[in-house]
Amino acid sequence: MTAEHLETVTPAPAPTTPLGTAGPDPFAWLEEVEGDAALAWVRERDDRAHDALGGGGLDAIEEAIREVLDSDARIPDVSRVGDHLYNFWRDATHERGLWRRTTLDEYRTDDPRWETVLDLDALAEAEGVSWVWHGASLLRPTPEQLAAGEPWRRALVDLSPGGSDADVTRELDLVEKRFVPAAEGGFERDTARSDGSLGAKGGLAWADEDSVYVFTDFGAGTTTPSGYPRVVKLWRRGTPLADAVVVYEGAADDMYISARRSRTPGFERDVVSRSIAFYRQETFLAERVGTPDQVLVKVDVPESAEVGFHREWLLVELREDWTPAGAPGEVTYPAGSLLAAPVDAFLAGSRELTVLFEPTGTTSLVGATWTRHHLVVTVLDDVKNRLHVLTPPADASAGAPGAGWERSELPVSDDLVTVAVRAVDPVESDAVWLTTTGYLTPSTLALSTASGPGAPAATPEVLKSAPAFFDARGLVAVQHFATSVDGTRVPYFVVGRSDLVHPADPGTPGTAPTLLYGYGGFEIPLLPGYSGSVGRAWLARGGVYVVANIRGGGEYGPRWHQAALRSARHRAYEDFAAVARDLVARGITSPAHLGAQGGSNGGLLAGNMLTQYPELFGAVVVQVPLLDMKRYTHLLAGASWMAEYGDPDTDDWDFVRTFSPYHLFDGARDYPPVLFTTSTKDDRVHPGHARKLAALMLAAGKDVTYYENVEGGHGGAATNAQAAHMAALAWTFLHERLAG
Structure with a gap:
């Protein structure tokens, strides 16, 4: 496209003085993303x-x-799923990437053998779509299925055309390594918009083996002003999406509505999330989902707070000061605090909360991850990384608030090094991944175990070290x-x-x-x-x-x-x-x-x-x-x-x-x-x-x-x-x- 040709498709130059708001925007035509004139300007x-x-x-x-981005010496970031470690990998040969897996023993070697689960380059070529990986969600088998030797089999894979936030979701069989087509009862969220483009903002989340939560663009009136889903439904295998049952419908000006099921054995919970605005949300626990007797129980915390569940525990992270109605002594918890309470007691009206973290003038909470028996919290002190291991009492209902919670430390070797911690499997294990990195310190990935006070500190096992680039x-x-x-x-x-x-x-x-x-x-x-x-x-x-x-x-x-x-x-x-x-x-x-x-x-x-x-x-x-x-x-x-x-x-x-x-x-x-x-x-x-x-x-x-x-x-x-x-x-x- 030549400059001369541009003169025939672009408006005259804009005024050079500061823009007002009363008159027309002289460059509004550039908002037409795929417009001929706009793209001609872009190419030029x-x-x-x-x-x-x-x-x-x-x-x-x-x-x-x-060379850095494609290097085989990079650390493959992994997530443990059953007996496998899964990784998504791009390099010069696999531009769009491979979703692949190996075992922990193989991963420990210098040259692990990887099994390809999904080849995005091959998929993109076969379908003529520039697919970009958006992640996958795997369904945890029940304890009975695991005891019977059944593998982790079902995954929901999110793929984006060209990298947009709008994407599609398909069910993938991890044993046969193929997508399960809708004709065979597979779940597919392949929204095609009016302009012919693929994808919508939203997703699917497993409820059980034969049902998913679906939150997406269902048509007129079902998305928010930001283009995110406003309705979440329960969709049962083998039925048309049009027959999915509404679980929750947000207000017209909400931001995002979604749902998920926690499948921790003995602590299964259906959680509905309503994002009212970026820093305001409501969380509901749902019972008898998808039936005429469905009940939603709101978790009574400030809209600015974030909540999380692990087994019998509720965590509340505050963005503003909170004085819970009915709390003993009319206590006020400051913004930035992390609080804990037994879920059942809190839902029954108790407001006896344990302070797990309270900020000071130089400290803040930046993350928390549960293992099976411990909570590892990441704290910044003047932007320097600190890790603490908190161990709750074995019986959530025993003793006074705070009783039984114990604290220990995970050491950080250098003030200008960041150590990110992530649980390997919070349902079954106290193992954690530790990723260490600094401006001049090449990254390492180690496997360690969180432990409470009095227990011998685990020596992290360094699995991978990136080279100095x-x-x-x-x-x-x-x-x-x-x-x-x-x-x-x-x-x-x-x-x-x-x-x-x-x-x-x-x-x-x-x-x-x-x-x-x-x-x-x-x-x-x-x-x-x-x-x-x-x-x-x-x-x-x-x-x-x-x-x-x-x-x-x-x-x-x-x-x-x-x-x-x-x-x-x-x-x-x-x-x-x-x-x-x-x-x-x-x-x-x-x-x-x-x-x-x-x-x-x-x-x-x-x-x-x-x-x-x-x-x-x-x-x-x-x-x-x-x-x-x-x-x-x-x-x-x-x-x-x-x-x-x-x-x-x-x-x-x-x-x-x-x-x-x-x-x-x-x-x-x-x-x-x-x-x-x-x-x-x-x-x-x-x-x-x-x-x-x-x-x-x-x-x-x-x-x-x-x-x-x-x-x-x-x-x-x-x-x-x-x-x-x-x-x-x-x-x-x-x-x-x-x-x-």
Whole structure:
């Protein structure tokens, strides 16, 4: 597509002054995802991006990243199911991937033998669909079936066309390794939309061997404003989907409705989840599901709380302070706490709760996983990883609240190393997977056993160790704190050559090419982790890599997140800017050599750095971003994020407009060079956000590079080759702009 041809299909350039909201949007045509004019514009911009960056070592960087992504020395991430360890694997030969399995004994070897269960490349070729793996759910056999030697046989496999959030579900026989067709009673959720595309947002969840919960697009009125399911039904094998029985129907403006069954022997429970908004939900326990006598019992906790079940125990994680009605002594539990109670007693009205974790000024809870007899909790202390093992009393109904709960520790060897813990099989075992990773520490996977106080601490068995994908000699990782404009201490990590991270003369402006990365939203923390791509493409070329733990994230729990919600969103951006200034004050870098990068919500962050703080940066990378905050609630899943940002169709626009990059852009200002990347198949954050701000800036004559991948969904890429290409474009752009 030539530039001359583009002139015949694209509207005239937009005004270069800040956009108002009364008149028409001059680039609304770019919201038509598959529109001829929009795609012609995309192809032209993609060609120009390759022309601009192709001479900057792009191919070499792409090859170096691809080697990491395709390396056979990577650790295969596994889940134990019965006698097998299952893994999904992509490499150069299997671009779309293999779902495969082996045994633990084989996995312990240097070269395990794998059995292919499903080959996505072969499936994609046979069906002519660019399938992308979205995961699988396996049905646990009953104790009687296991005792009789029956295998784990039934799986529900989710597949996405091109990587979109919308997907399909098919039943797979794990013994015969074939899909069970609907003609044989197999479960299939193969929604075809009116435009002919496959898939819908939602899924299937096992209830028992012959029934599933189905929550999907059933037709008009059955999805929420965000496109997620509003109705969940019980679907019995051998019956038409149209005959599935409604279990729960949410309100028209709810966010997501789903259901599942916990099949722990002796503690089977049917759980219905109603997501009212992003941080508000209700949980119900269902009895006699799918019958005229069905009963739903609401779990009486705050809508902002999250609940979980394990055997006889109920866990409640709080996002706000809670004073339970009827609790002894009118006790108030602070936001960020983790509470436990016997399920039966709580449902009967007791409000005697045990505090398992209570945050301090520097600590927060970031995860909890049950084994058979223990609860392993992950705590951050100033963004440093700590692991605790909590052991409940054998009899949940015995003693006073808190009686019998015991605590022990799982040691973490290094403050700047993250140890992620995951139960192997919480129904039957106390075994846990331990994944250890750090900025300069290649990942390892170990098998260990959680144990209570007094028991000998288990020595983790290291099963796999990833190789060093880059030379870390002379590199250091440190933590610093910046001070935001309101006095808040903001932690951040710096990784790079020691002489660059610790300059000899901090008073002299630094020249090290430095990339500052952030996210700052949805209570998600950014923790240390190994990246061969960052090491090869940036650190090995003399770059400094920085990760900012700004407000809006989860580094200090709900309070840190809520400090930057809605009208307080500016604090996240002030924090990021404070880190940028601190890097300059320490002599590590200077604005001309400092870049900013973020994706998704982090793309909104990067967009605000571009438009609000252009003087702080020499280049900005904006990936799969939100940028038009006036329109975001009308684009794809945007309506589900109003709890985070506000509703721009109300008076909230008064504050939302203050962080809407599309409306903050002013053609009369100077801006650093910017790279926008997104995906045509992103059906979560609309590609129109990136398209429109890029077009607006181009019309004003700004330095803009734009690249849109045709596949990949919100992740941006559907294969390792695509991921390597997208990453190489960003690293090449940053190196050219920041390193001179």
